[in-house]
Amino acid sequence: xxxxxxxxxxxxxxxxxxxxxxxxxxxxxxxxxxxxxxxxxxxxxxxxxxxxxxxxxxxxxxxxxxxxxxxxxxxxxxxxxxxxxxxxxxxxxxxxxxxxxxxxxxxxxxxxxxx
Numbered sequence: 001x002x003x004x005x006x007x008x009x010x011x012x013x014x015x016x017x018x019x020x021x022x023x024x025x026x027x028x029x030x031x032x033x034x035x036x037x038x039x040x041x042x043x044x045x046x047x048x049x050x051x052x053x054x055x056x057x058x059x060x061x062x063x064x065x066x067x068x069x070x071x072x073x074x075x076x077x078x079x080x081x082x083x084x085x086x087x088x089x090x091x092x093x094x095x096x097x098x099x100x101x102x103x104x105x106x107x108x109x110x111x112x113x114x115x
Contacts, residue, residue: 008035008091010035019083042084049077052070
């Protein structure tokens with residue numbers, strides 16, 4: 001769940017190549033759903049490209065032009081995949097910091113025990 005005060009990195013960039021962000025507390029909004037769908041498509045394309053690359057390399061008959069085109073497609077797919085991973089990583093719930101009450105639940109040693 002995205003806290004409402006954090007921006008979501010979207011799975012596409014603007015026309016100038018800069019990242020795009022969404023500010024919303026509604027994970028079901030039209031733009032949130034579009035971003036989710038785009039991420040699924042991007043990850044699916046990356047998986048398909050990896051499978052295709054394995055086939056091409058396994059055949060041993062790929063010409064250099066085909067390999068360059070495939071490398072370019074894989075580079076773009078990797079860039080998209082990393083953006084999805086970064087976005088999803090930021091949306092993970094942050095761990096709640098321990099309180100003094102949590103820390104003192106275990107055995108308590110006197111200060112002298114630490115020298």
